[in-house]
Amino acid sequence: MTHQDSSTQKLETASEQEEEEEYCCCWCCCCIAKGMQSIIDALTGGGNGGQKRREIKGTVVLMKKNVLEFNDFNASIVDRFDELFGRGVSLQLISSVHGDPQNGNKGKLGKAAYLENWIPTIAPLKAGETSYDVTFEWEEEELGIPGAFLIKNNHHSEFFLKSLTLQDVPGEGRIHFPCNSWVYPAKRYTKDRVFFTNKSYLPHETPLPLVKYREEELAALRGNGEGELQEWDRVYDYAYYNDLGDPDSGADKARPTLGGSAEYPYPRRGRTGRPPSKSDPNVESRVPLLMSLDIYVPRDERFGHLKLSDFLLNGLKAIVQVVKPELEALCSENRDEFDSFDNVLKLYDGGVKLPGGPTLDNLWKDVPLDIINAIFHTDGERILKYPLPEVIKESRTAWRTDEEFAREMLAALNPVVISLLREFPPRSKLDSKIYGNQDSSISEEHIRHHLNGLTVGEAIKTNKLFILDHHDTLMPYLRRINNNTASKTYATRTILYLQSDDTLKPLAIELSLPHPDGDKFGAINKVYTPPPADHKEGSLEDTIWQLAKAYVAVNDSGYHELITHFLHTHGVIEPFVIATNRQLSIIHPIYKLLHPHFRDTMNINALARQILINGGGLVELTLYPGKYSMEFSSSLYKYWNFTEQALPQDLKKRGMAVPDPESKHGLRLLIKDYPYAVDGLDIWSAIRNWVADYTSLYYKTDEAIRSDAELQSWWKELVEVGHGDKRDEPWWPKMQNRDELIESCTTMIWIASALHAATNFGQYTYSGYMPNRPTISRRFMPEEGTPEFEELRENPERAFLRTITARLQTLLGISLIELLSTHSSDEIYLGQRDTAEWTADLEAAAAFERFGKALTEVEERIVERNGEEQLRNRYGPVKIPYTLLFPTSEAGRTGKGIPNSITI
Template sequence: MLEKLMGSVCGKIKDDPKKVEQQRKIKGTVVLLKKNVVDVTDVCASIKDRFHELFGKGVSIQLISSVHCDPSNGKKGKLGKETYLEDWVSKFTSLNANDEAKYDVVFPWDESVGVPGAFIIKNHHHSQFYLKNVILDVPGHEELHFDCNSWVYPTHRYKYDRVFFTNKTYLRNDTPEPLLFYRDEELKNLRGNGKGMLKEWDRVYDYAYYNDLGTPEKGEDYARPVLGGSADYPYPRRARTGRRPNKKDPNTESRLYIPSLKAYVPRDERFNQVKLSDFIGYALKSVGQVLVPEFKAVFDKTVNEFDTFQNVLNLYDRRIELPNGHTLEKIREHIPWELIRELIRLDGEKFLNYPMPDVIKEDRTAWRTDEEFGREMLAGVNPVIIRSLTEFPPTSKLDPRVYGNQNSRIMREHVEKNMNGLTVDEAINNNKMFILDHHDALMPYLRRINATKTKTYVSRTFLLLQDDGTLKPLAIELSLPHEDGDAYGAISEVFTPCDHGIGNSIWQLAKAYAAVNDSGYHQLVSHWLNTHAVIEPFIITTNRQLSVLHPIHKLLKPHFRDTIHINALARQILINAGGVLERTVFPARYAMEMSSVIYKDWNFTDHALPVDLIKRGMAVEDPNEPHGLRLMIEDYPYAVDGLEIWFAIESWVKDYCSFYYPTDDIVKEDSELQLWWKELREVGHGDLKDATWWPNMQTRGDLIHTCTIIIWVASALHAAVNFGQYPYAGYLPNRPTMSRRFMPKPGTPEYVELESEPDLSFLKTITAQLQTLLGISIIKMLSSHSTDEIYLGQRENPEWTADDQPREAFKRFGTKLVEIERKIMERNNDGRLRNRTGPVKVPYMLLYPSTSDESKIGGLTGKGIPNSVSI
């Protein structure tokens, strides 16, 4: 793994030494990482930079005054003398990323410049370097901190000066006049000119449609519609790359020919070397874990099938035996040794074996129980869909002129036999009926989906809240488009629980079809669309319109880390035409198109957790409750833990924003803030710009609520729907992503097989072996924390702001999160709360913040709330 190196240099003053001795000096520290250390394979970088130093082409810094303008240079801040960094050649640079070295830098004190508020840095070397921070000790003043965290390329790569500001915070109207030009100019540079293909050294944040998913030159099967910019296919914007149009379809952007990590994202948004190394390591090992089981499957009696549940379990609980005497040496004939060496990472896993998913660690069959099936709607990987049932039978919102009658065909006699003596009306009136409903979201695409290799239904699952707090599945309604056409409505069949014989086998299949729906919706909407995709425009707009000096930029910046990069990688290998998602999730080629249609109903304000719970009927307002909400299911782990996290974030954001915005008028008069919000609505989420639910951004309340939602979505919501993927879906029979044949009908060979070999029939219905291996490999990678992860309540640099009150408020936020961790552990240990662990004995830890240093271990921890959508 490539490691960081902290290096720095001493100041080299070109004035007469005796004169300098008489002057007062500004002393400080510069910390940077040289390219040849970050990328140890680049031997030339160090040699060429040393050569440049010998000829006087080094790195210079000029301080910019925050108090005095230069009369000869308009209103720009007065510049100090240019100072060159020395000892680049002679200073020893450690190869240990954790062995930080600090070196002095000295500037001549110039009274006419006064206290600096920024500096210009020029890199005359051949190679770029990563500037982490600069600390200056100005005589008679407090220590100045410059939190830089940026790659600085050679000067010829830029048409402007690289400027860095102190960690002081200013609204634009309060910015010292000498810094105002540099503040505005920096934002102008980050916006770019909207033209040309962007290069790695460009720092441009700009918008584009999702027009880079298809490869139409491969044929119609690989063509995909442009998402965004139309009423038919609205979508959030992504970061622009400027690649040339595809020769086959000029509306499609050309793609990189080989799956690559080199897709353009603004350089400072790319993974750092620790994160990139972890990502590649997890990816390579996941790929390796696919190869041998699939190779072995060639010798099975049924190719590309699991014959028994034990075949599936063999992926985890023992070393994989290679077929027909094949050894590691034989495998080397097919896999490069460099890859094998990477696969054998010291992460505690068996070579080429998957780690045991949590859902089957304690009990190999508990996942099949009805109680666990219902519990995972409250505490699994997708706990954000279930809602209260308020009408029976439920009606559809699909246009009957297009889709006919799509209302539910369920009847009271289907469910009342299992309702413990209650009637449907009594259960609804007492808030005891719930539904997991994927019917309307998926039905418009089901006919096209089933024209592929997929053979599945859309589902409605009905549940009863019992006195012990658990959910009891009552019925599952499976529906297909009418064979005579969409306008004829749906063909539906209702299945109810049965605990023996063929009836039980049919019920297990019905649950599997419902799980297929939920898995696909989770990946496409709950996870990708509602966290990854919707957050990216906020990142782009923030960098284009809010200066690094702006308080809201400082507040939100940690919650944007790595998101643009992981989204770019997703477009390259996951959500593209023929990518992993299309190969492993049932909507296949219609996956992203379907998510676009669902985006039409996206509502930013609905992502406030209290609003979401009330809208789904999972909570009601109650002033007697601690947070003013009463949950309809008291033991709803996602909601219980989530509300504590939500209100902790809200309290922190309120304290922070109130410090900089003591009145509503300041919000209205903040020009950068208003431009930020206008561009976000009209461009970043421009296809929904006319929606009436957008906050007006005229009050402190609007600002606080908006920032709280952004932070919640980027941190806690993403954690709740992402890091449980491998614990629950790593064993794919629990959450299959595809179904390949319909429910067997009496009198058919499939029905006979279901009677005689129900497990084999189940496995032949759900995801096939290769798709299973690909699917669990990718979710294993996506469920793994990087070792450099920064979690909610943590900051990379304790000197992120010079203002004491916001820093104190942030400390209170961290203390509150520690208290929430304690409460979560107490709840998980309370045996009365059956939904906290369930039959599978998996404690709910997905909203456990992980504030301690133990969080730095990385990997499949099954807990922790990273600050951002970072994987």
């Protein structure tokens, strides 16, 4: 039987596949070619001119393009024919010792070697790693020690190259090359792909034969700034947020470009190079929703293959394409209202019945059934039978208490806004020439009876008064929001008193509106105070106070999602991802330090621009600023300061801590039981100690920082381009000494890991029950003599629910946050790496091991604190222990765990 006959027969019958594959392995053209080469080498002395030559055995680990998930079965078959005709996967080792004068003194290349036994393995039905042998011929005296290798993929489909490991290399022993990159067919590249060993080199320490390879690889990653980028491109580049609007679909879908102007400053995002829209040449055209996976990000930045990654992608699209239209129809039939808290609770007890009938026929056919069932909790007749949020698990009413309302400012989703009240009454920082008098109307008379005998001055002096201030941030947008969206809301100030047990008590809430005659006339303020201690629950006084707290929660929810969560983590980190890949070589020690903290971030941000933060997207549908949501976010970026994102600096800025050399971490918290700060400072210190230990291995002096060309280019580009709208701010570190490097890297890691975890993974816990954290208010506080006021008196629950988030927005919102509160099964947590061989530097590996042990000790302390009942802010009336900064977690919605990076 000829080789061609064998190949044909294998395609004709699956039952003989195993037998035929074994036959092919024994008699394929690759084997014949290898035998012929051995004869030639024997006749010619091995083609090495008498040089000492030996074979180096290697192992390549890769993952073939998955057949089922990527619909690439045909390419897999074609790849087998490529192997038969000698067009397989070739690798060439590169010398780190000897340069080739005829090739610009780049490291000399060894002979091409090919992966062995590719043919017997068709790409598996499920994504999985496969190991292949490879044998290199290496002329020891001529080439020395390999420091990199080239790879050429002559197949028709890409594969994920995980690693190459060489055994028994003369003079070196074992050499490992961590690759972790998609390798496309060679025709997609102008140069062969290069990979380096796991050794770290500062630029001036790089072996000379590897210098140009290092430089060329960075040049390839930067690209030329032109054209539409394709999936096989590896280019990291910058663009404005000019892809949020869709003017081609109508003027109501147009949105301003964020970034590149004083009016709308913003961090940069990854460039896609898509053509402009037809209606506006300055706006990038949008990708159709069904093609959400086709948004360009460098392939190595895309999500992995595990089910929960696709769960995320399909889940977000399904919310938009399935749940939204179904719920719009349902809510329209039911007047878009909840009538009582019991009605809300039915979401967790019975779910929502589909208006189209008791089948799944209405659901998007492209979403697999198991994903529909998992995301939407459907039994065929009902969808969205949500799990009970923790905030109402122990008690259905504890969320209504003043203690819980205040505690969540310290230990829930947005613990980064509350600050010490330094002057009374609170004063506005808005320009009075534009906005008139915006100072607070809260007077001493409003609060003096709740200060335990202190005067306001004494309470200020003894650090007893705190404020949650959402006035100045919102007031410039409030008139437009209230006039041009469905929202009817206020700018709020909340004054709180620190009690002897370290809990906070709200004393007064101020609700403010722009003056009806114009901004220059200042604000119209109204102050609300808690009902008397002997008030009856459900009384008119109690309901008005509950509504006042709801308006505060609406402000805080919007600020949390748009500023704390998206802008201050997702948005600000993306320029760091881009700059690091463009300017720091993969063998640069700072690249190795930071790279794990950038995983999946560009992909989730691209998906957010497509589905969540775009014009008409889920964020605009579910948050009170509506179509002004991202503009509002831009207005707050004006006040972003990188150095103040460091946790100690943030706490001092807000007056929540003061310097104290005798205290742990050098700070004394003014509220000792401040869970976010207490646990956060432990995490911050562990990160900083790790960064300091690691960087000290490579930078012995400040001059080493200043003379590192890659590091200086990285920082310059990050400041001047990535955060170009903030380039002239004086607070940027100059990157001239080791302290600046340590503090900057610690801050980046903190933002990407702990800050994001603390503000993301508890979303369903606290906001899954919308009355606790409403996102929209639809009408103003009722005035006496109006029908709304009578409704408030006669049916307070219905009046409350008709004021806050409507039914449609509630269902969409909690569908989204349940998805976003979930850890994927491939999560890598702080203190972990995807491989133990990320570095060849034993001292660096030992420092990382110490970091992991430090985080284990932090976990133990968190468990101990959560067991101390006197620390009432750690669990509160709702009995939820504070675990949002607990480093590790299992997959799923756990309310704990700090992933290395912003993966969701």
